[in-house]
Amino acid sequence: MNDLRFIHGLLLFLCLVVLSSAETRFPMAKPGCNDTCGNVTIPYPFGIGPDCALNEAYNIICTDVSGDSIHGLRPYLGLQPGQSSQTTMEVLGISLSDQTVTINYPVSQICSVNGSTVDTALMDTFLAKVPFYVSREHNKLMLLGCGNALLKLINGGPQILSGCTSMCNSTMITGCYGINCCQASIPYYLSQYSLRLTASQNFTSSTCAYAFLVDQNWKLESYINPPKVLLVHAPVVWSWPLNHSEIVTISGCSPRISSLELESSTIPTYQCECSTLGDDTWFYQVNPYLDGACKHAISEISGKGNRKAIITGTTVGAGMLILLITAFCLYNVVKKMYKNKRKEKFYRRMLRQQLSAEDIENAKLFTANELSKATDNFNENRILGQGGQGTVYKGMLNDGKIVAIKKAKNVNDSRFEEFVNELVILLQVNHRNVVKLLGCCLQSEVPLLVYEFIPNGTLYSLIHSQNDDEFPFTWNLRLRIATEITGALAYLHSDISVPILHRDIKSSNILLDEKYIAKVSDFGTSRSIEVDQTHLTTRVQGTFGYMDPEYFLTSQYTEKSDVYSFGVVLVELLTRQKPVSCIQTGEDVSLSLADRFLKSLNQNSLGTILDPELADERNEEEVIVVAKLAQRCLNSNAKARPTMKETHRELESVKSSKGDSAIHAKFHNPSCVGEEAVGISDSTCYTWTTSSDPVESPSDAYPFMYKTV
Numbered sequence: 279m280n281d282l283r284f285i286h287g288l289l290l291f292l293c294l295v296v297l298s299s300a301e302t303r304f305p306m307a308k309p310g311c312n313d314t315c316g317n318v319t320i321p322y323p324f325g326i327g328p329d330c331a332l333n334e335a336y337n338i339i340c341t342d343v344s345g346d347s348i349h350g351l352r353p354y355l356g357l358q359p360g361q362s363s364q365t366t367m368e369v370l371g372i373s374l375s376d377q378t379v380t381i382n383y384p385v386s387q388i389c390s391v392n393g394s395t396v397d398t399a400l401m402d403t404f405l406a407k408v409p410f411y412v413s414r415e416h417n418k419l420m421l422l423g424c425g426n427a428l429l430k431l432i433n434g435g436p437q438i439l440s441g442c443t444s445m446c447n448s449t450m451i452t453g454c455y456g457i458n459c460c461q462a463s464i465p466y467y468l469s470q471y472s473l474r475l476t477a478s479q480n481f482t483s484s485t486c487a488y489a490f491l492v493d494q495n496w497k498l499e500s501y502i503n504p505p506k507v508l509l510v511h512a513p514v515v516w517s518w519p520l521n522h523s524e525i526v527t528i529s530g531c532s533p534r535i536s537s538l539e540l541e542s543s544t545i546p547t548y549q550c551e552c553s554t555l556g557d558d559t560w561f562y563q564v565n566p567y568l569d570g571a572c573k574h575a576i577s578e579i580s581g582k583g584n585r586k587a588i589i590t591g592t593t594v595g596a597g598m599l600i601l602l603i604t605a606f607c608l609y610n611v612v613k614k615m616y617k618n619k620r621k622e623k624f625y626r627r628m629l630r631q632q633l634s635a636e637d638i639e640n641a642k643l644f645t646a647n648e649l650s651k652a653t654d655n656f657n658e659n660r661i662l663g664q665g666g667q668g669t670v671y672k673g674m675l676n677d678g679k680i681v682a683i684k685k686a687k688n689v690n691d692s693r694f695e696e697f698v699n700e701l702v703i704l705l706q707v708n709h710r711n712v713v714k715l716l717g718c719c720l721q722s723e724v725p726l727l728v729y730e731f732i733p734n735g736t737l738y739s740l741i742h743s744q745n746d747d748e749f750p751f752t753w754n755l756r757l758r759i760a761t762e763i764t765g766a767l768a769y770l771h772s773d774i775s776v777p778i779l780h781r782d783i784k785s786s787n788i789l790l791d792e793k794y795i796a797k798v799s800d801f802g803t804s805r806s807i808e809v810d811q812t813h814l815t816t817r818v819q820g821t822f823g824y825m826d827p828e829y830f831l832t833s834q835y836t837e838k839s840d841v842y843s844f845g846v847v848l849v850e851l852l853t854r855q856k857p858v859s860c861i862q863t864g865e866d867v868s869l870s871l872a873d874r875f876l877k878s879l880n881q882n883s884l885g886t887i888l889d890p891e892l893a894d895e896r897n898e899e900e901v902i903v904v905a906k907l908a909q910r911c912l913n914s915n916a917k918a919r920p921t922m923k924e925t926h927r928e929l930e931s932v933k934s935s936k937g938d939s940a941i942h943a944k945f946h947n948p949s950c951v952g953e954e955a956v957g958i959s960d961s962t963c964y965t966w967t968t969s970s971d972p973v974e975s976p977s978d979a980y981p982f983m984y985k986t987v
Contacts, residue, residue, distance in 0.1 A: 304564045315340035315353040321565050335408040382511040385490035388477040395476040411467040416515035420461045423487025425478040432470040438833045440464050467538045519547030530572030642717030667802045680731040686724045696802035697725030703801045711766035713799040737788035741850050753897045756851045761933050762796035764926035771837045771922045776806045783843035784824045823857030828916045838916035845911025849875045854889040872912050900932050
């Protein structure tokens, strides 16, 4: 599609060049108005001077505010006579095709003070006067330095729209991936917002930390490369939506409507196009917002054309088009080769900065050809599974070793960040219950990671296949798998120098090897966290049914959020029900397995939700103890949940004490004297139902479904 648009643009351009004189330049401003200031083009609806703009909001003052004549004339938005440029916004560029204006905007900063916080309300006065919005597509939140940056609404209470955290490191900044720099997307078009910047320590190699919204195309290298200067302004892209009444009277304008998504609503915006010149005129040689400009361009082009010019122009144009298409194809080939080579150098440099030499040596660097051959050119028949981050293929290397190869879905910045994040994390992790990363490919167009092959699929498939004739899903197997998962997560949380939060614990991310040993996988969204750091503030993301409700409300992810997600997996093991499903219970319809499980405990009816396969008197005490542990993991108050290490310790105790009276004694409820019971709460006892009647009763077969009080 992009190539077709490019060729269409070339044809249109050639027609305009051949059929009009080389000197022809269509006006960008209203008649009698200047359309440039310095080196910036000022197209209508913006304008320089009286009656040159659509209204006061689009008025541009072209002046040398500094007065030293060194910087020359510059355009300013909102500048009134006698004002300083510090109270206005310098215009860096205006786009008709995107309906945006790029301005130089102040940044929030903390200089020479460790641990300080600055909370700055921006856009409160200036944007309140003009109908502009911060563009969601063109901007990002950036923290330059180390600490936390939060984006919030003004008068929006505690609502956090976005945020990121970066760690301090003495190395130089070479990218914005959480070391001395971090970045995040913004969710809506904004008219007002506030930024909170908390510096964790002085910024390495500088005296300041900065938080700011900035144009996606802003190059970090333009600041960090010498000579380094104090960062005062950064380019921000604003959208200027027009309503229907503002364009309906423009002769020749073909309106196109779209919408801007705001925090709590959407607003329509209209855009002019010259339909007579063809759709998607990508270079906007004609300004469609000027009255009659579209019709004038066509008549001028037609008036200068004649038969000879058309024949000559067509011949020349066709030749030029062939040459341009050939050059374009060659350019794409060279560009792709250059881009892949540059990415390889970039990743190698990044790995050297974030990993030890020993870790890097442990990761084999595969070639793109090697992995393409291993997967039969990524044949669909080799697909093992697909997820949000990419597709996993089964492959066989030249030495005959079977591996799993993850191929990212696309090549945008977020996918590269997830690729690098998973690579860095897994190269530092060594645990028998964490999937092992064998290496990666740094040459391919999209990221490729190579893992050990885990043959028995996911825990999700095992739980919900219900095919016990082929492979019995016993209580002992469930208990062992749960213990292995918590062992791996406790290791990530507590046993390595820089703790790791997984952030996407679910049964489909637990793999099972040939002996059904559990392997935790998929670390694309995982994050390292300092030992003394309590949480990560992130844009809320996760899998519905497993997501910690407290994280959903606060955007603060903690190790207890991993505990909650594991609690849902534990309930899956106990019930063999899916985390989200529509279940009719009386008058209620519940989607959440966690909610239904907690409700069954509160109503003393645990047996109604447990997997009937667990209705075995030999395992009843253990099942109830594990159910009680799951209840604690799912506590709505994160502080009341156990740590992952405590969870692992309790499961280990159950596994190693099978049949041991110590479990019975530990969980015995004193209020149930005289009964052989395991307590679920202070006021309720669950017992094995016994009977002197030799006739088997339903309670003998399914003791969990009955309680004694």
